[in-house]
Amino acid sequence: MNDVAALGFGMHPWGKFPEKRLNDICRVAVESALADAGIAWKEIEAVCAASSRFSGGKGWGLNGNDVVEDMGSTGVPVYNMSAGCAAGSNAFNVGYTMIKSGVHDVVLVVGGEKMPKGFIQTSGLEDATDPEYLRQRCVGLPGPGFWAMLTRARMEEYGTTEADLAAVAVKAHQVGTHNENARFRQIFSLEDVLNSNMVSHPLRLYEICPVSDGAAAVVLCSAEFARKKTTQPIWAASTAVATARFDDGLPRGLACVPGEGRPHHSEARISVAKALETAGIGPKELDFVELQDNTVYYELAFPEEWGLCEPGESERLLHAGETLPTGKMPINPSGGFLCFGEATTAQGLFQICEVGWQLRGECGPRQVPNARIGMAQSIGLGGNGAAAILKR
Amino acid sequence: MSEQGTIDAAEGLFSQTPEGPRLLGSRCATCQTPYFPRSEACHNPECENSDMRDDTFGPEGRLISIALQNYPPPPPTIAADPYATYGVGLVDLPEGLRVIGRLLAEDPEQVPVGGLVALVIAPLGQDAEGREVLSWQWKPV
Numbered sequence: 001m002n003d004v005a006a007l008g009f010g011m012h013p014w015g016k017f018p019e020k021r022l023n024d025i026c027r028v029a030v031e032s033a034l035a036d037a038g039i040a041w042k043e044i045e046a047v048c049a050a051s052s053r054f055s056g057g058k059g060w061g062l063n064g065n066d067v068v069e070d071m072g073s074t075g076v077p078v079y080n081m082s083a084g085c086a087a088g089s090n091a092f093n094v095g096y097t098m099i100k101s102g103v104h105d106v107v108l109v110v111g112g113e114k115m116p117k118g119f120i121q122t123s124g125l126e127d128a129t130d131p132e133y134l135r136q137r138c139v140g141l142p143g144p145g146f147w148a149m150l151t152r153a154r155m156e157e158y159g160t161t162e163a164d165l166a167a168v169a170v171k172a173h174q175v176g177t178h179n180e181n182a183r184f185r186q187i188f189s190l191e192d193v194l195n196s197n198m199v200s201h202p203l204r205l206y207e208i209c210p211v212s213d214g215a216a217a218v219v220l221c222s223a224e225f226a227r228k229k230t231t232q233p234i235w236a237a238s239t240a241v242a243t244a245r246f247d248d249g250l251p252r253g254l255a256c257v258p259g260e261g262r263p264h265h266s267e268a269r270i271s272v273a274k275a276l277e278t279a280g281i282g283p284k285e286l287d288f289v290e291l292q293d294n295t296v297y298y299e300l301a302f303p304e305e306w307g308l309c310e311p312g313e314s315e316r317l318l319h320a321g322e323t324l325p326t327g328k329m330p331i332n333p334s335g336g337f338l339c340f341g342e343a344t345t346a347q348g349l350f351q352i353c354e355v356g357w358q359l360r361g362e363c364g365p366r367q368v369p370n371a372r373i374g375m376a377q378s379i380g381l382g383g384n385g386a387a388a389i390l391k392r
Numbered sequence: 393m394s395e396q397g398t399i400d401a402a403e404g405l406f407s408q409t410p411e412g413p414r415l416l417g418s419r420c421a422t423c424q425t426p427y428f429p430r431s432e433a434c435h436n437p438e439c440e441n442s443d444m445r446d447d448t449f450g451p452e453g454r455l456i457s458i459a460l461q462n463y464p465p466p467p468p469t470i471a472a473d474p475y476a477t478y479g480v481g482l483v484d485l486p487e488g489l490r491v492i493g494r495l496l497a498e499d500p501e502q503v504p505v506g507g508l509v510a511l512v513i514a515p516l517g518q519d520a521e522g523r524e525v526l527s528w529q530w531k532p533v
Contacts, residue, residue: 126468128402133468134429138401138527139494140461140469140516141480148459149482149492156457156505201460201477201501246435251482254405255417255428255491258484 004099005226005233006390007106008037008219009353014183014212014340017114022056023070025215026063026112030071033108033217038229041071044219045104048095050087050111050345051080063345067110084380085292086241087111088216088348092388093239095220105222111346112215131253132381138254143294144208148200150250151297153262155202158312160300162202166193167318168296169206169338175325176335178365181350183212184339207296212341216349218356234356237281237373237389240274242267244383252383264305267385268292272306272377275387281373283307286389288330288358288368290351290376293337302377303329325368333358333366344380351376352388359392396522398515401470405429406513406528407448413513414448415491415528421445426489450511453483453491455530460500470516470525477501481530483509496529508533 010032012025034041049064057063057080064078083090088111095107127133135141141149154160170190176182188206196205226233244252247259248266276283283306293299300314308329309317317323323331334340334354337347355374357363368374373391380386400406405428406415417428423439428449434442464475471478479500484490496514497503509530516525 134402134405135492136465137468137470138405138516139480139492140465140471140478141459141492142461142465142469145459145461145465145480149457149480152459152505153457153482198460198462200462246437249490251490251492255489257425257488258490263482263490 001100002102003223004096004236005221005223006218006236006352006356007221007226007229007233008033008035008039009356010034010036010217011181011350011353012215013181014214014343014350017213022052022112022114023066025213026067026110027070029112029215029217030067030108030110033219037219039106039219042074043106044074044076044108046077046079046098046107048079048081048091048098048107048109050091050349051082052113052345053084054116054344055114056112063112064110083241083384083386084382085342085344085347086378086380086384086386087345089239089352089376089378089386089388090241090348090384092218092348092352093241093386096236096239099220099222105225107220108217109220109349110215110217111349113343113346114213115211115343135253144200144203147208147295147297148203150263150301151202151295154297154301157262158315160315162194163190164300164315164318165202165207165296166190166204168299169193171318171323172293172332172336172338175333175366176339179335179339182335182339183341203295209294209337210341212343214340214343214346214350216346216353218349218352232392234359235391237391238275238278239386239388240271240278241384241386242270242274243385245270264301265379265385267383268302268377268379269305271385271387272375275375275389279389286373286375287371288325288333288374290332290334290336290354290374292347292378293332294342296338299323299331299336303331325366330368333363333368348376348378348386351378352390355390359390398524398526399519401516401525401527408513409448412451413511413528414450415511417447417449417489418444419447426487428489428491449485449487449489449491452508452510452533453485453530455481455503455505455507455509456484457482458495458500458503458505470519472517479503481509483530494527494529496531503532
């Protein structure tokens with residue numbers, strides 16, 4: 001089995017770009033990643049792409065084909081991966097596996113998305129047998145409400161306060177303000193966050209990620225190829241994908257079985273555990289994590305669920321500054337989804353770019369000191385979960 | 393009640409039975425896993441023989457969490473006009489099922505997590521034709 005190097009990282013900044021086509025922002029990300037890797041487009045042997053939900057791809061999720069046509073149709077194989085908001089990480093997993101197994105030497109992984117306005121409508125179906133449709137029709141619980149339900153359960157269990165929740169958003173912007181690729185770079189005070197509109201009690205506007213446009217790309221290659229290009233490659237130590245378990249107590253539609261323990265995203269827990277196991281490290285050995293913070297709740301709950309810290313400990317670590325880049329458990333040094341906004345299927349790859357840049361020590365004021373190993377994690381509709389661990 | 397009458401938010405999910413309101417679901421006779429809505433097959437990976445029978449659930453459960461919907465959601469959600477913030481409860485039923493549903497409460501912000509709730513069939517609001525749209529809801533007891 002070949003070792004897998006992440007040779008190049010590229011991104012188009014996250015924002016709203018009504019004047020640009022999806023191809024235009026993807027091209028910026030791809031050209032940046034190629035330049036960063038020091039290779040030409042013609043050297044790419046295969047493309048693994050996130051299938052977009054909202055844009056491009058000829059309406060069939062053929063976003064990798066769009067990229068190949070735009071960059072120059074070289075006849076390379078294209079793999080379009082659909083996994084909701086985990087699609088970028090899922091594409092990364094497939095690209096990694098192609099190189100690991102020796103099928104290809106150089107693979108481009110890419111994800112780009114232009115989002116419609118407003119909060120995301122989770123399901124694309126108007127079908128009385130679709131559980132997402134029924135949830136909206138018979139109850140009315142959009143994404144923010146779903147997150148609010150998880151958040152309130154945590155407040156009841158651990159005594160988490162509204163000020164604790166707001167402090168997560170304050171910390172995210174304190175870090176993200178230094179990220180030129182982030183969209184929301186304002187500094188917020190605790191009062192600013194607490195004074196923002198209540199969207200779905202107990203969650204406020206500044207505690208929930210809005211939607212954005214964005215694109216990111218990564219060049220993966222074999223160790224042999226990497227040695228020709230650099231003396232200090234970033235290695236992809238592991239990737240893992242998973243789907244939700246039947247008994248995780250989290251109703252994705254109208255109901256579920258309670259299972260054991262509190263409701264949680266088993267797809268996240270399983271993919272992270274598998275990525276750690278494959279990398280041969282424990283959760284506390286990660287120098288930092290980029291996790292999917294659709295809302296502040298996840299930055300408190302996920303580290304506990306994955307064993308980065310003890311259950312109920314997250315608020316203390318947050319207030320002690322331990323989740324800042326300079327702390328003992330840095331979370332989302334990029335600023336996370338709260339500062340980027342969500343370009344759904346591209347999200348997993350902006351995270352992986354950030355992990356790569358952190359490991360190279362290129363992140364300036366938001367740098368995690370001496371970062372040697374980091375993880376990116378995302379989840380998506382359908383109970384999809386994915387994690388990737390990079391090291392230097 | 394609206395002059396235009398009533399309509400169920402979706403067919404086959406709930407019923408006003410002689411014993412009171414019930415959710416209409418199913419249960420696997422092999423592994424006893426309950427399902428709502430009805431399921432054609434058992435999804436329990438440990439179950440070796442899917443054997444689905446109709447079953448009903450309710451009328452009482454315990455609230456394990458609440459979310460408030462502070463802004464009017466887009467269609468297909470039905471809500472009161474003018475809009476009023478409603479609550480959504482996550483409820484554990486003694487039958488081994490966890491079900492979401494709208495909270496039927498004057499002031500959803502005052503409803504405590506951990507309390508008992510009863511199943512009721514009640515209007516969510518009116519549709520474009522002026523009909524009352526009925527769904528199952530959880531009423532604090």
